[in-house]
Amino acid sequence: MSGSNHKDHAALAAEFNKDEPRVDWHDETLWWVRQKRDKAAARVPEWELLRDTASRIKDNVLSNLSGYLRQFEEEATRNGITVHWAADANEHNEIVLSILSRHKIDKMVKSKSMLTEECHLNEFLHEKGIDVVDTDLGERVVQLAGEPPSHIVLPCIHLKKQEIGEIFHEHLGTPKGNADPQFLTHAARLHLREKFLTRRVALTGVNFAVAETGEFVVCTNEGNADMGAHLADVHIASMGIEKLIPQRRHLGVFLRLLTRSATGQPITTYSSHFRRPRQGQEMHIVLVDNGRSVHLGRKDFRNSLKCIRCAACFNTCPVYRRSGGHSYHTAVAGPIGSILSPNLDMKKYADLPFASTLCGSCSNVCPVKIDIHEQLYKWRQVIVQEGYAAAGKTAVMKTMNWVLSHPGVYHTAGKTGRWFMLNAPFTVKNGFNTWYRQRDMPTPPKQSFGDWYKKNKK
Amino acid sequence: MNESSNTATRNSRDKILNTVHGNQPAPRELPPLPEGTPVAPGDLAPTFITALEAIGATAYIVSGFDRIATMLHEQFPGARRIVTGCPQLNAFAEAAAAAKGLDPHLLENVELGILPAHFGVAENGACWITETQMVERALPFIAQRLVLVIPHSSIVPNMHAAYDRIAALEAEAPANTYGFSTFIAGPSKTADIEQSLVLGAHGPISLTVFLLDEGLSDAGFY
Numbered sequence: 001m002s003g004s005n006h007k008d009h010a011a012l013a014a015e016f017n018k019d020e021p022r023v024d025w026h027d028e029t030l031w032w033v034r035q036k037r038d039k040a041a042a043r044v045p046e047w048e049l050l051r052d053t054a055s056r057i058k059d060n061v062l063s064n065l066s067g068y069l070r071q072f073e074e075e076a077t078r079n080g081i082t083v084h085w086a087a088d089a090n091e092h093n094e095i096v097l098s099i100l101s102r103h104k105i106d107k108m109v110k111s112k113s114m115l116t117e118e119c120h121l122n123e124f125l126h127e128k129g130i131d132v133v134d135t136d137l138g139e140r141v142v143q144l145a146g147e148p149p150s151h152i153v154l155p156c157i158h159l160k161k162q163e164i165g166e167i168f169h170e171h172l173g174t175p176k177g178n179a180d181p182q183f184l185t186h187a188a189r190l191h192l193r194e195k196f197l198t199r200r201v202a203l204t205g206v207n208f209a210v211a212e213t214g215e216f217v218v219c220t221n222e223g224n225a226d227m228g229a230h231l232a233d234v235h236i237a238s239m240g241i242e243k244l245i246p247q248r249r250h251l252g253v254f255l256r257l258l259t260r261s262a263t264g265q266p267i268t269t270y271s272s273h274f275r276r277p278r279q280g281q282e283m284h285i286v287l288v289d290n291g292r293s294v295h296l297g298r299k300d301f302r303n304s305l306k307c308i309r310c311a312a313c314f315n316t317c318p319v320y321r322r323s324g325g326h327s328y329h330t331a332v333a334g335p336i337g338s339i340l341s342p343n344l345d346m347k348k349y350a351d352l353p354f355a356s357t358l359c360g361s362c363s364n365v366c367p368v369k370i371d372i373h374e375q376l377y378k379w380r381q382v383i384v385q386e387g388y389a390a391a392g393k394t395a396v397m398k399t400m401n402w403v404l405s406h407p408g409v410y411h412t413a414g415k416t417g418r419w420f421m422l423n424a425p426f427t428v429k430n431g432f433n434t435w436y437r438q439r440d441m442p443t444p445p446k447q448s449f450g451d452w453y454k455k456n457k458k
Numbered sequence: 459m460n461e462s463s464n465t466a467t468r469n470s471r472d473k474i475l476n477t478v479h480g481n482q483p484a485p486r487e488l489p490p491l492p493e494g495t496p497v498a499p500g501d502l503a504p505t506f507i508t509a510l511e512a513i514g515a516t517a518y519i520v521s522g523f524d525r526i527a528t529m530l531h532e533q534f535p536g537a538r539r540i541v542t543g544c545p546q547l548n549a550f551a552e553a554a555a556a557a558k559g560l561d562p563h564l565l566e567n568v569e570l571g572i573l574p575a576h577f578g579v580a581e582n583g584a585c586w587i588t589e590t591q592m593v594e595r596a597l598p599f600i601a602q603r604l605v606l607v608i609p610h611s612s613i614v615p616n617m618h619a620a621y622d623r624i625a626a627l628e629a630e631a632p633a634n635t636y637g638f639s640t641f642i643a644g645p646s647k648t649a650d651i652e653q654s655l656v657l658g659a660h661g662p663i664s665l666t667v668f669l670l671d672e673g674l675s676d677a678g679f680y
Contacts, residue, residue: 029652029653032653033653044581046492046494049492050492052489053489053490053491053492056486056488056489057488057489059486060485060486060487060488060489062482062483062486063482063483063484063485063486064482064485065478065482066475066478066479066482069474069475069478070475079637084467085467085468085470085471085474086467086470087470087473087474091467091470095467135660136650137648137650137651137659138648138650141650141651154649154650154653155650156650156651157653160652161651161652161654164651164652181651181652181654181656182654182656184651185648185650185651185656185658185659186656186658189658189659189660192660193566193660196660197563197566221646221647221648221649221659222646222647222648222659222660222661223599223646223659223660223661223662224659224660226595226596226598226599226640226661227596227599227600227660227661230562230594230595230596230599230600230638231562231563231596231600241474241478246488248621248624248625249491249618249621249622249625250491251617251621252491252616252617252618252620252621253491253492253617253618255617255641256494256581256616256617256618263649265513266509266512266513266581266582266583266643267579267582267583267584267617267641267643268643269513269642269643269644269645269646269647269661270599270640270641270642270643270646270661271584271640271641271643272638272639272640273636273638273639273640274638275636275637275638275639276637276638277637278595278637278638287474289470289474289477289478293474293477293478293481294477294481296477296478296481296482297477297480297481299483302481302483
């Protein structure tokens, strides 16, 4: 535990790992998505140029974010959209509530928005008596199950179809035991159509917002953001301030990268461009900071604000695939979440930068070339220096440091270790050795390299 | 209505902008945009159609609206409510004029929507459709089945060319400056349940795209 009262990644991952067949299934499912990404990327000869261009556009965005925010506000306002600014999660939630209250509305539909997960909007509104229906199928499933999403693109990837069938049986009245995805999707279509037709407020996320034109783009496969927004009297779009891009033509670069990286599709079914409210409709944009402006000042970590939330780093990560999204105890899990979350709360998320093998696969697939694994490594150093590392880890590191800086001690320790592993293997092959839990211990050599070298030098 | 002048959000605005301004790094130039490798030399329609079929849609090259009407009669014989944004199909369906300005909720029982779109994108099968072509913003999403009609000659190779085309369309006619527009690539779909692909999530369960080539002879299509 990292000093706080929640279970850390290692403990939560250990729980997930109790069911080995499920871990294998989870691992294989996500690896399959990663392979689809590889095939889609390979079909675009200029893929690396696109990644490089996207990364450089985002460099420009971060270097002039205040200017682009002002420009976007001006253009969006001119387009008839009301622009709000929220310094933190609470202000965001209060703004949404104030819009609902002004219209005396206590029910709304919401399409996928990781920002509202980050702000815990649903819980906040629930306490105020507002009914929120998540309309993305995966998000509806986890909402009915009373869980947070475990993946930012595939929210219920941790659940098996039989479990989803059971959830639908309980909440939507589908026949018990029916776990056919086609059937369950159709049941959800009918259930949610009624919600779309009767809700007067729709909240959506934002994939990209264009400073030049004051428009924003929302990408979905299901069409749920559009069904909600076009049928509602009031459309609220919540976005993090880093979602801006300078010009509309830059969308060409990002839309080519986003879905190929996410699911291996060439583009989402719908890439909807909202520029002005429908006649008689109200449109609001809430620009949310919630730690982003501070993060921008951290030289080593600001690149993580380039993220376009494709989740390619989740799907490729050997730790994510085998520990599940919930083990990250944060809205955005996976490698990118592990470098974004410590910025929000270094103590609470001190464990996350250690939930990685530093293999670098995340950085290799990132469509905007964020140096994810390098940032994970740098966060570890910051966390240890700030005193947030787990006590056990710090003690081990100090001992190792002492051993490695004293050759005599190192020699003796090596010899002793080899003797025990050869003659008393139970002393290392037991539950107290955390390394041994998921691994076989190697057979130790009879002599050390140092001894061998002394003997064979001539 | 105007909450941006509200004091709390005004204070936050200035606070956010000041912090961002203080923390943003030294200016970085925008890079040149790639043009993209042309997906295939010459006629882009075959690449576009292959991309469409891969995402669960169907495409036909046709000679005119008469042919479209005949094919729609054959393919959607039972469709009770059909709404179209193509004036050439007014005899066949409820015209845009009748549906325009309606409460969008009243489109809930539309079984077939037939709409013109500006152009297609060869690399991904997407069609660009702007608000004025949609009858109502909700229609392309709420219709049970959707048909789009684009000029055969309109296909652009990739998304870079697509945004150049969008800018050119706006320069041509102010009516093309949209309040809302979208790329539609295939029927609505989801794979949220165990990664099993299901067509027809919340939007149309099928998409048919007609590529209109008025210079084409009907011979050979039936």
